Amino acid sequence: MRNYRLKEGRTPDGRNILTGTEDQEQEKVFTWAKYAASGTPELALLYHVPNGGSRNRVEAAKLKRMGVKPGVPDMVLPVPRGGYAGLYIELKVGKNRPTKNQNEWLLNLTLQGYLAEVCYGGDEAIEKIREFLKLPMTELGRTVKA
16 A cells, blocks of 8 residues: 555544545555455445545536535445445544535435445545445345336
8 A cells, every 4th residue: 555644633533543634545445445356346346426626616617517516425335235225435534524515415325225424534434344345235126116
């Protein structure tokens, strides 16, 4: 994995953790997933939702027209396990907390049958993904007419 500077930080619930920046922590998750996918092929489906970051006004307006929405969690694993349709992770570092939009997305995704979690740092996200993939496969039902 890439070598980067770690800082000791506290999560909002008071836990001490060592972390890099949010970008670095997310890179850590995807580097781990790339190597772990040889034994767990479902990890090849893990992807990042590029909603954040700074953009100029023209690019931001274009992305908004194309469907980018504030608050969508950072990572998605579209693999059904443990009665859930898939896993969404909002990644935070240090004392950062989810925004109102992020909390709304997490709640709405939970109501739609997904496991939607906030993880502090890459290590916590990796552990959450590992735990999720240990759950039994969810057999999804057929489409029901409304």
